[in-house]
Amino acid sequence: MEVDLIIENATVVTASDVHARQDIVVRDGKILAVGQDLKSIFSAKTTIDAQHAFVMPGGVDSHVHLDQDNSPTGDNFETGTRSAIAGGTTTVIAFATQSRTQESIHPVVENYHGRATGKSYCDYGFHLILTNPTPTILRDELPHYVREGISSVKLYMTYEPLKLRDGEILDVMMATRALGMTTMVHAENSDMISWITARLAEEALTAPYYHAISRPSIAEDEAVYRVISLAELSDVPILI
Template structure:
């Protein structure tokens, strides 16, 4: 079957806004051609975009589905359902190794079981690496790369997950040799632990103090440190969910020296402030809904700084970091409320956002005076750059012949009216709140297409895709999007690294 979305005013790629009226021909789930007056017959199905913008399906490279540490959160079915309703057609979730495990194969096998035939959208996995033994690095990581799992996530904080500097260095050197992409959660664990203990001793344990316990300097120091370790080992990295201006400056400075340092931020750091962690008169614990790490920052200037990073290219990726826990549940956010006593350190971290990610950012993209980024930049951040960085280029993230026909058709501006007000009742995730309740966005996906098939029809039945439609994506090695390898570290002699590397 062949689909030809017609009359679209603009199809938007990472590099250009195509001429008005370009049609997209689709055959066998792939984009076959772009052009005008494409051939059609009685078997051709036509979707009229009615003058709307068409963008590639979103690639959300940072979601937490079916996580053991979030038993009340989304599984692959509810999470992927929410994804396609918000225009995301590919997600990369996390398979987490326990520190007690001496192999990563069992956790990968388990996550395949959790996702297979249970996802509305295509998916892949990152490995959360917590016990990087030499055997894993030398034997199992090459095997995982052959299986299409080509990225790992490392933590510099959280006791069950964090690695010391020597472990970080060992993984970075293995990544350089094997070619897998390395993601890092950068916060100084000792700073957070010290402040947390002192806050608790002083009786400051309500959700608001989560933000106090993780000051920007904890993110700043860890960001500078992981950049230094990456420079020492000549290894590309991605620093995830950044929230601090000074930390962002460390990244920008490294990028100006052509170091391959990539960065990611998320909607919560563009739209929400720490005041959201305070309770209300009706519910003193309600701020728990917005507990995430790094925490929400205090000043509107912090939000503006992240927007600058979005616009000027410091950030390579805009992800949701969808990490949901049900609020009104004893095993969810209410773990931080026992016998009437609030303890923020027991509140599961994370906020839902896989469905709202694209509409929130799309509202600020375009040529209007109040736009904060171009439409092309929107596509780079939400589709094409994550596809490149995580080994999906040529398959996902672009509107071009040969790519999967993953498309988002928005509403024409003439039909949008005053926009869409985000509310929990309209969303499709498996949790009981959204931190963006009451926010207005300018547009929403009218249709989402996964490999040429309509899976979301907002004007019709809503979710029209099949829960078994999502495929596991065997990824190649990711590409460096920013900077390059092969340079000498600051202050080192030419070839000095060769003596010990």
Template sequence: MSSYDLLIVNGLVVTASDIGHYDVAIKSEKIALLAPRGSLAGIEADKVIDAEGGYVMPGGVDAHVHLEEPPLFGKGRSADTYETGTRSAICGGTTTVITFAPQSKDRTSLLSVLEETHKKAENNCYTDYSFHLLLSNPTPSILNEFPKLRNEGISSLKIYMTYEALQLRDNQILDVLLAARKDSITTMIHAENGDILSWMTDQLEQRGLVEPKYHATSRPQLVETEATNRAITLSEMIDTPILIVHVSSPSAAMHIRNAQTRGLPIYAETCPQYLFLTRDDLDKPGFEGAKCVCSPPPREGKEDHKGIWLGLQNGTFTVLSSDHCPFVYEDAELGKKSVIGAEFPLGRFRYIPNGCPGIETRLPLVFSEERLELTKFVEVTSTNAAKLYGVYPRKGALLPGLSDADLVVWYPPGRLEEWRVRNQDLHHGVDYTPFEGRLVRNWPRYTVLRGKVVWERDGVGVVGGKGWGRF
């Protein structure tokens, strides 16, 4: 019998804390050993990967993914199932995803929502996975279920300050935060002032300003900044941690940083859309801009991107997630045609489902920019999410005996010619990517999940199978 199941040799190993020339030995789904390069020569293994000098990192943890959700936002069908979404994830180096178990307003039991979400995911995933609850109706009986969540392996939930079907008032947010505090649950908050943006939407429509680019006009930075500040105040009031999701605005990031400087437990997340897309992407000819409609919207330009990169570099942002929210593009088109009629031939932005796909492009896009220290890259794309959501050090680390053998092996520098993202090369179920044509300089060459190679870019591609992924 072989000593090890898999060896990865000649790599430059990068974790959130260290970089070094190590060979990695894997046994029984775990990291068994990190040994100085070359020192495992002659050791028996079932399989050996020669990294040829490429970086070897813990597998990506994507902590903000929407899969197979019902049309909670009132529009748009999910284009990805657990199968297609997690398949896409491994092809982009992500080995763990945290998706949402969504409570629509009529649901009176969180445990039954969880059970239903488990049914969708079980035996269908290519990655390991967990769930955040998505809470839309925090009644007293729903809040009474919080103590049971930890037993179910759930330690986080998301609430909204916007979207008609989901928006909570401040008193409801306080109720949620108080209950979350009692059970040590982390509350994720979508911070946009829903009242301002729907008022703005009405105002714009009355003036006939309805094309996709006006989605951004309806939600200026102020809308996000005000809600972010309010969320921080509510968290301070209850003295409990929150995480502000998908931050797009440097001024919101500044509020978060100030709160962190005051010692408040405020965590924050940003996403590639806010590093790469701008308002101009919403203004593409025809209805193409609809492909880049998300909330908060992509901001004005390079200065805003710079502010968000800075927040990643200086630690304001704890995690960089995809907010993969895969809608069928046709649904935006349908909305445009059927609802609008002749009055607005270009369609109304109000009917465009909000959200972009990006689970597969998250790591390569950000890695290719070379704007984060390598250790910081691992920290924000993997390790911090694992810590924040209770799966560290099984995930997000390469600690012998403790960590699952989840790894990404990149091409050696200069080995992969620069190439452009094309939707036809991706593995999600969506018929577009908002990042079409963007330049990338590297891509995960191998992805390993619990010791098994699941993605081999130069070979057959996807070699993992659905169902290898576990809760």
């Protein structure tokens, strides 16, 4: 049988084992077989000798900021995924941000697909950052994107353009619970941070050192406890 590619003499690393002197047979972009001496069974258009090299599954980076609206990002989908591939990461999950004024997430997903399509060097997906979780979005639009393969949302408890009230977080949690989505939360007490930041600014204490001072651990502790309580009330797991 003729195939597209055979990688021969590889040391294959899986999640649990290391297998020496393995051949990997690829057809139509998929692994067809892994084993020893497979060149005696298959002929290939291309053969790569991987002696003294490790071959392992591509990595998945599930927290990636690329070409994002709500904050400056160092990379777009082209430069970021080129770096990913160079380091062995073959799938990235980036963040697609809804703005506060958007009443629908349809244009959000379409916009971010436009940024990635034809530019990404690897597979990609999205976490949806919800900043305006309207009943229509939660009832009608989220189920559509679950069917399209988006399985997670990200919520913020701080940052003015992004943060949600507790009641809005509960609304989202009830929707994600019903849909089996992962609920991710950035948990910090927004009022504590704003209060401390204002007082530091009054004293002209604005050097980078004071960024950490403006965000003491208690601001995170309180928000984490609060969102865990909301999750317990909703009976939904969360990723903080």
